[in-house]
Amino acid sequence: MSAAVTVESVGNMALVEIHRPPNNFFDTVLIKDLADAYERLDDHVECRAIVLCAEGKHFCAGADFSRPAEERLSPGELYVQAIRLFRSRKPVVAAVQGSAIGGGLGLALSADFRVAAPSSRFAANFSRLGFHPGFGITVTLPRVVGEQKALEWVLTGERFGGEAGHAAGLVDELAADGEVRAAAIRFAERIAASAPLALTSIRATMRAGLAEAVAAATARELEEQTRLQATADFREGVAAAAERRTPLFEGR
Numbered sequence: 001m002s003a004a005v006t007v008e009s010v011g012n013m014a015l016v017e018i019h020r021p022p023n024n025f026f027d028t029v030l031i032k033d034l035a036d037a038y039e040r041l042d043d044h045v046e047c048r049a050i051v052l053c054a055e056g057k058h059f060c061a062g063a064d065f066s067r068p069a070e071e072r073l074s075p076g077e078l079y080v081q082a083i084r085l086f087r088s089r090k091p092v093v094a095a096v097q098g099s100a101i102g103g104g105l106g107l108a109l110s111a112d113f114r115v116a117a118p119s120s121r122f123a124a125n126f127s128r129l130g131f132h133p134g135f136g137i138t139v140t141l142p143r144v145v146g147e148q149k150a151l152e153w154v155l156t157g158e159r160f161g162g163e164a165g166h167a168a169g170l171v172d173e174l175a176a177d178g179e180v181r182a183a184a185i186r187f188a189e190r191i192a193a194s195a196p197l198a199l200t201s202i203r204a205t206m207r208a209g210l211a212e213a214v215a216a217a218t219a220r221e222l223e224e225q226t227r228l229q230a231t232a233d234f235r236e237g238v239a240a241a242a243e244r245r246t247p248l249f250e251g252r
Helices: 028-042 075-087 103-110 125-129 137-145 147-156 162-168 180-192 196-206 210-229 232-243
Strands: 005-010 013-018 049-054 092-096 099-101 113-116 121-123
Touching (some): 013 028, 013 180, 028 049, 028 075, 049 180, 075 103, 075 210, 092 180, 099 103, 103 121, 103 137, 113 162, 113 180, 125 147, 125 232
């Protein structure tokens, strides 16, 4: 495991923390390290719940599209590792401070619960980049907030705050600014008070088929992402985001 991910035991919980501040952009190595951490914790009977958190200003700002194209992550390899997160057995509470954008939202959705603040920001901003959603968002977001709200968010790509996320059911608990991690730990403590064998059994029933659905979704998402990456609209969307301007899409 790299220095980008650490694991700390706290009673019957584990804090799995991302260390790539301030934006905590992910790549295949980071997601693999998270999956490795989860799988190790699956074998620790004393760990009954996981708090997924991040150092710095933002939970996860997704992929770093400011990097040259040849240095960007390979979605195919990334999704192989991401599916491992969905196959883990312990309940996960994500502490979402700052932003969870694009694939960062997908990472937050891999958790069972999300704790955020009014100042937290979310976006499935793929359409604003001329891109297709990934990280299984086409499955996980509708599962949490319903088909209509998910469709609105992925088609508009608009950003929204913690209060809107809470109203829609994306955010399970709204904490005060600066108190997100502490609130997520308290949330996980409530889970960890239950019997460990019952926890994994119940979670397996409630999430039955989710990893398989995400695997099927990422296969489709990858096809569309590969196709759209070759378009002028995608190049314009990435350039516009980097230049902080409104993109001028042409449908080609």
